[in-house]
Amino acid sequence: MSLADLWAQHWFRAFVTGSLVLVFALGNFYITLWLERKESAWIQNRLGPMRAGPQGLLQVLADLFKLLQKEDIVPRNVDRILFLIAPFIAHIPALLIFLVVPFGPNMVVADYDIGIIMIAAVTSYAVIATFIAGWGSNNKYSLLGAMRGAAQMISYEVTLVMSVIGVVMMAGSLKLSDIVLAQAERGVLGWYLFPQFIGFIVYLIASLAELNRAPFDLMEAESELVAGYHTEYSGFRFAIFLLVEYVHMIAWSAIAATLFLGGWVGPTPADIPVIGPKLFGWMTGPVWDNVWGFFWFLFKTYLLIFILIWIRWTFPRVRIDQLMDLGWKFLLPVSLFNIFLTGVMKYGWNVLAESGSPLRWIFWLWR
Amino acid sequence: MEQTRELLINMGPQHPSTHGVLRVLVKLDGETITWAEPDIGYLHRCFEKLSESKTYTQVIPYTDRTDYLSAITNEHAFCLAVEKLMGIEVPERAEYIRVMMAELQRICSHLLGLGAMALDLGAVTGFLYAWRDREKIYSLFERITGGRMLYNYLRIGGVRNDLPEGIIGTPKDGRDKADKTIWGFINYFESYVLPEWDDLLTNNRIFQWRTQGVAPLPSEVAIAYGASGPVLRASGVKWDLRKNVPYSIYDRFEFDIPVGKENGDCFDRWVVRVEEMRQSARIVKQALQWLAENPGDYIAPKLPRVLKPPKGEVYIRYEGSRGEVGVHLVSDGSANPYKVKWRSPCFTHLQLLPVLAPGHKLADMIAIIGSIDIVLGEVDR
Amino acid sequence: MTAQYLSFGALALVTLWSAYKVVTARLITHAALWMALSFTSVSGIFLMLQQEFIAALQVLIYAGAITTMIIFAIMLSSIREIRVEPQEKRSIGQRIRASGLLAVVVGLVFAAFMTYVYYVSEIPKEAVPDAGLLTVRQVGATLFTRFTVPFEVASILLLLAMIGAIILTAKETE
Numbered sequence: 001m002s003l004a005d006l007w008a009q010h011w012f013r014a015f016v017t018g019s020l021v022l023v024f025a026l027g028n029f030y031i032t033l034w035l036e037r038k039e040s041a042w043i044q045n046r047l048g049p050m051r052a053g054p055q056g057l058l059q060v061l062a063d064l065f066k067l068l069q070k071e072d073i074v075p076r077n078v079d080r081i082l083f084l085i086a087p088f089i090a091h092i093p094a095l096l097i098f099l100v101v102p103f104g105p106n107m108v109v110a111d112y113d114i115g116i117i118m119i120a121a122v123t124s125y126a127v128i129a130t131f132i133a134g135w136g137s138n139n140k141y142s143l144l145g146a147m148r149g150a151a152q153m154i155s156y157e158v159t160l161v162m163s164v165i166g167v168v169m170m171a172g173s174l175k176l177s178d179i180v181l182a183q184a185e186r187g188v189l190g191w192y193l194f195p196q197f198i199g200f201i202v203y204l205i206a207s208l209a210e211l212n213r214a215p216f217d218l219m220e221a222e223s224e225l226v227a228g229y230h231t232e233y234s235g236f237r238f239a240i241f242l243l244v245e246y247v248h249m250i251a252w253s254a255i256a257a258t259l260f261l262g263g264w265v266g267p268t269p270a271d272i273p274v275i276g277p278k279l280f281g282w283m284t285g286p287v288w289d290n291v292w293g294f295f296w297f298l299f300k301t302y303l304l305i306f307i308l309i310w311i312r313w314t315f316p317r318v319r320i321d322q323l324m325d326l327g328w329k330f331l332l333p334v335s336l337f338n339i340f341l342t343g344v345m346k347y348g349w350n351v352l353a354e355s356g357s358p359l360r361w362i363f364w365l366w367r
Numbered sequence: 368m369e370q371t372r373e374l375l376i377n378m379g380p381q382h383p384s385t386h387g388v389l390r391v392l393v394k395l396d397g398e399t400i401t402w403a404e405p406d407i408g409y410l411h412r413c414f415e416k417l418s419e420s421k422t423y424t425q426v427i428p429y430t431d432r433t434d435y436l437s438a439i440t441n442e443h444a445f446c447l448a449v450e451k452l453m454g455i456e457v458p459e460r461a462e463y464i465r466v467m468m469a470e471l472q473r474i475c476s477h478l479l480g481l482g483a484m485a486l487d488l489g490a491v492t493g494f495l496y497a498w499r500d501r502e503k504i505y506s507l508f509e510r511i512t513g514g515r516m517l518y519n520y521l522r523i524g525g526v527r528n529d530l531p532e533g534i535i536g537t538p539k540d541g542r543d544k545a546d547k548t549i550w551g552f553i554n555y556f557e558s559y560v561l562p563e564w565d566d567l568l569t570n571n572r573i574f575q576w577r578t579q580g581v582a583p584l585p586s587e588v589a590i591a592y593g594a595s596g597p598v599l600r601a602s603g604v605k606w607d608l609r610k611n612v613p614y615s616i617y618d619r620f621e622f623d624i625p626v627g628k629e630n631g632d633c634f635d636r637w638v639v640r641v642e643e644m645r646q647s648a649r650i651v652k653q654a655l656q657w658l659a660e661n662p663g664d665y666i667a668p669k670l671p672r673v674l675k676p677p678k679g680e681v682y683i684r685y686e687g688s689r690g691e692v693g694v695h696l697v698s699d700g701s702a703n704p705y706k707v708k709w710r711s712p713c714f715t716h717l718q719l720l721p722v723l724a725p726g727h728k729l730a731d732m733i734a735i736i737g738s739i740d741i742v743l744g745e746v747d748r
Numbered sequence: 749m750t751a752q753y754l755s756f757g758a759l760a761l762v763t764l765w766s767a768y769k770v771v772t773a774r775l776i777t778h779a780a781l782w783m784a785l786s787f788t789s790v791s792g793i794f795l796m797l798q799q800e801f802i803a804a805l806q807v808l809i810y811a812g813a814i815t816t817m818i819i820f821a822i823m824l825s826s827i828r829e830i831r832v833e834p835q836e837k838r839s840i841g842q843r844i845r846a847s848g849l850l851a852v853v854v855g856l857v858f859a860a861f862m863t864y865v866y867y868v869s870e871i872p873k874e875a876v877p878d879a880g881l882l883t884v885r886q887v888g889a890t891l892f893t894r895f896t897v898p899f900e901v902a903s904i905l906l907l908l909a910m911i912g913a914i915i916l917t918a919k920e921t922e
Contacts, residue, residue, distance in 0.1 A: 044495040082781070114801050114884060121804040124812025128784055131819050135777055140376045144398070144729070147823050154816055174884055214489055215573055218730075225729075314567075316574045317489025319730045320398055 017109045021098045029246045033060045035302075036246075036309050043313045067242075070235035075137070078232065082136030087233070087240035090129035094244045096122040097251040102177045104264045104293030106286075115176040116168060119255065120161050123210070126248070127153045133241075134229035145228025148218045148320055155327045156209040162335035163202035166342040167192050167259045170366070176255075180263035186367075191262040195345070195365045198338040200260045202331050204307070207252040209323065212245070213308060215315040216323060249308060250301065257300035266296030342366065373401060378732070380409050387743030391720065391736075395729060403724035403732065405717050410747040418707040423449050423523060423674045426707065431517040433709060434745040437476040437688035439468045442521040444685035447614060448694040449523045451683060452676040460658070461525035461666045462616045467654035468511070468520065470647040471549070474556070475504040476688035477597075477640045477647075484637065484737030485568055488577050493568050500560050503546040510534055523674060525667025535659050538652075549655055553648050564641060578634035582723040582735045585630055592722065593715045596690025598739055600624065601631035601639040608686035620653050622646040633731075633738040640740070673702050689713055689740055709748055713741040756796060762789040771851050780818045787811040801884055 006012045034049075034057060041048025049056025074083060100115040102108040112118050127150050134146020168174055170192055171182040183191050193200050209216040218228075225231070230241045257263060268288070318326070345366035352360035353367070379390035388409035394402040414433055418426045430445045431438040443465055450457060457465075482497025505515045510531050512520035520527050536548025542559055544551030568574045584594070589602040599606055607624045609617040625642030627635030680697040690712025697706040716739040723735050766786040773779040787810040794803035891899050 040491075044492050045499055046495070079777075082778075112800050114804050117801070117804045117808065117884070121807040121812065124808060124816065127812065127816050128781070128819075131816075131823075132781065135819075135823070140374060143823065144374075144376075144395075147820075148398075150816055150820055150823070154813070157812075217489070313492050315490065316485065316493075316568070316571065316577055317730075318573055319577060319728055321728060322576050 021095065021109055024103070025095055025098060025247045025250065026243075028250045029243055030060050032246045032250055032305055033242075035305065036312075039306065039309045040313045043310070064239060067239040068236050072236065073234045075139075075232055077138050079136040079138065082132045083232070084237075086129055086133035086136055087237045087244070089125065089132060090241060090244045091247075092129070093122045093125040094247040094251060097248075097255065100176050101251070101254045101258060102180055102263055103297055104290040107264075107290055107294065108177055111175060111177050114174050115179075116161070116164055116174045120157060123153075123157060129244075130229050133233070137229070137232040139232050141225045141227075141231050142229050145225045145231070148225075149212065149229060151320070152209055152212070152216065152218060152323060155324060156206045156331075159202060159327055159331045159335055160206040160210055162332060162339065163199045163206060164259060165335075166196045166199040166338045169339065169342050169346065170195060176258050176263075180258055180265060183262040184265040188262070189365075190367075191260065191265075193260045193262075196260060196338070196342070198334060198341070200256070202335045202338065203256060203260070204304075206327070206331060207256065208308065208311065209327065211248050211252055211308075213249065214312040215317050217312075217317060218320055218323060249305060253301045253304035253308065254297070256304050257297060261300045261304075262296075263300070264293030264297040266292065266299070268292040379406075387741075389717075389736075389741070389743050389746075391732070393724070393729065393732065398728045398730075400724045400727055400729060400732060403721050405720050407714075407717065407743070407746050410743045412744075412748065414748040415707050415709060418704055420703060422702050423676070423704060426704065427521065427523075428517070428519045430709075431519060432744060433711065433748050434476075434687065434689065434692075434713070434742050435517060436479055436742055437472050438517050439465075439472040439520065440476075440685065440687045441692065442518070443469050443615070444683055444687065444692045444694050446521050446523050447685065448681055448683040448696045449674070449676065452679060452681045452696055452698055453523075453674065455524045455668065455670070457615075458525055458665045458668065459616075460529075460661065460663050463654050463657050463661075464526050464530060464666065465521060466615060466617065466620070467549070467651050467658065468508075468526075470650045470654070471504055471507070471552075473647045473688045474644045474651075475501050477644050478504075480689075480737075480740035481564070481568075481637065481640055484734070484740070485574075487733040487737045488574065490568060490571075490574070493564075496560075496563065496567070500556065503552055503555075506546045507534065507549060507552060522667055524670050527667075529664055529666050530658070535655055549651065553651055553655070557645070557648055561641070561645060569638065569641060575634060577730075577734055578637060578738070579632060581633045581731045582727060582738070583630040583632045584719065584723060588722065589631070589719075592719055594690070594719060595712050595715065596687065597636060597639045597643060598631075598690060598712075598716055598719070601627035601635040603627055603629045603631060608684050608691060612684055614683070614685065620650045622649050633734050636738040636740075675700060675702050687712060689742065689745070690716065711745040711748060713739075713743075713745045717741055717746055752796065756793065759789045759792045759796070762786075763793070772848055777819070777822055780815055780822065783818070784811045784815040787815070801887065 037059065038048045038056070040046075049059035052058040052062050074080065097119055099109045100112055100118055102111075130149040130153070131146050134142040134144075134149070137143075167179060171179040173179060173182070179192075212218070230238060233241060268284075345363050349360065349363035349367045352363060374395045376393050376395060377390065378393055380388045390406040390409070392402075392404045392406060393400055412432070414429055418429060421429070427442050427445060430441040433441055449455075478497040478501050482494040482501075485493030485497070508518065509515050511534060512518040512527070514520070534548060536544060536550035538550055538554070540548045540551030540554060542551070542555045545555035546552065584598070584602045586599075586602040586604050589599050589604065594602070595606070603626055605624050605626050608614070609622075610624055623646055625639050625646065627639050631639075676698045678698060678700045680695065683694045683696075685692040685694070691710065692712060693708075693710030695706070695708035695710070696704055699705040719739060720735065723739075724732055727735070763786050766782045766789065769782040770779045770786060773782055787806060791803040791806035791811065794800075794806055
């Protein structure tokens, strides 16, 4: 059986692409964790890890090995099965999100028509995993953390989906690759970041809350709840929670890059005027397109990750009732208004586009 | 109908936000605190009893260790008590050095208090900035006293040694000399650190959300519970022992007493501390000017090797970093004190916790603990 | 074809087994989690039928929202114990309930009824070849044209239920 025949088989393709997603998630987890430590150090007048490898690049590896070596402690009065499986359930949503993310032109594992709904759906398992961890630990701090987490994630999931609706209205599709293509046609100024600026800001805030990162890291608020739902976890189970947290962060940044920043769309060296085609003309073709697409995708994703880390190390933590107020009383109405605005503007452009009236330039951004 | 049940949780003794070894029992209805009670004594080291078996000079290092974040002020309070008991005249230069050190210590202590409060509220960076600036004060103190945290620098009647050469610096010293000269530090502190605190936290919307309106303390309640220092002033009572009951040479300095509003909340307590640091910097500047203009080496009077104060007792009220430090000293004429009673402001403030906490969220609890700025070493002594 | 049958069999087994565990689990928390598993495997069956939209909704609404709501109710109420103490003496009624006999009987009656309905009604018993995929666009278009009034009525009903729930549970503030 040749490789092409094998590729035609569903199971083989699923296996290969699934493994690639896993590798992508783990590799970026490593880089993101290192970046978080370094960036927090830069913000705080420190150096961060310096000893293990150049610029402390091996520090994460050392830490992970340390966590793997540790004894797998299961406290006596826990709900044993739930306690043991919780980290793995937490893994599901974090990795499933990558299935629908287009890493480049034609680089998407499962291009569902319902991409965004699928993301919203799998995210709900994160709540269940949090609950299982918090409840199974039989610890009051864990339970409080789980309670907060459940409330927070449900509330912000609504906001998150609402903030994305504007993008869906612009692109006319829930499929992530279609959304990228729609942005590719519009050029840099047409990226949904600009017409959907409100949506982008709401998405950024809501995804911070959904990720449980500071300033919304209430469910693991260390000065209040020790470590929240993973207080009782140690060793490699704790490492898996850590992994999940960062993979989630990468996933949400990747989605934001796809929805608002044009995903893998970006200039290639061949696009440089005058000299570009001559010097870099050889850098074209489907393979190079994928390479450049992947590069721009990663670049945008890391830009957003950088912002998320920056925010984390700058702001104090909000309180649970303030978090709820912010979500329900401010962000949700704002995102609903954004949907309304998008509708009005799109309608305005549709009506005026052909008329040639100068008024139509008001609606141009929403074309 | 099924009612929700209260949840009793035990914050501490090992808990990230209890500033030492404090255990707080909290009853929660959902996230709202219905009842809170601090449980202390984990750091009890018999300071008062231990002092009875030491000579007066030997007690000074122990006073360092009560409020270990504000060591100089404790030494100062104790020395004042012994000096008052024996009627010792302190050399003027020593007085100025003492005041300057005490005010630098106040800045240092407030920096940590504010930084720890910021850390508890989740602003890790604020805490590390506070740490960075404390480090500069510590390196100055290290050069002056030889110790970084616990100094044993003040002596009964004076100070152990004069300031080392060049540590005062000139008023032109800037940020690059912040950890080399006191002038450099003060200039750096006023022009760089304080605005940074305002930008990073005081004017931060989230920080204001977390602290404004949290745990308001009416001034009558504050007085009734014996609150003092920044906690009392934040509730709108203009009471500072340095002004109201002047001791040492504080009547020679020009400074203001920052006060909060009538119902001082956590934010007021924060702002009052930040303002106090500014005022302390003013005092330090005035002391530095005097010290630069009046060089000399008379820093401690000649005293007998073993101090035997006359029979009697004395009470000293001292404005420590966290509030009123009271030293009640009883002498029976021997070389050891008959009784040392230490009034600790933190102990008094901690009893405010059951008053302030109920009705607030669990997350406010740590803001309250941070804002009353307790040091468990002093609570338990 | 066999692979499909196998995976369908596995999903169906998981669905049924977890549904059974929902009824028999001793802890209500476990019951809620079994229910989430049951819903998840049902959505797997939808995926096999290539109805991605329905599968996603199944997960979003049932495995996500409904389960979370139940979990929330559990966490806020006083049923917090992880262990259930075994009762020493049971009455006959309790024994019957504990044996699950009642559940089996009710389940059989329900299954019989459903089979009857299936055979009598006009549900197509063979796969409809050109049914096509149910797309989000179709659902949306139908909801906002043909079923606008029912949709709005349902929304208002839900809103009323929400307000009612808030009024019922809100504590009196003096």
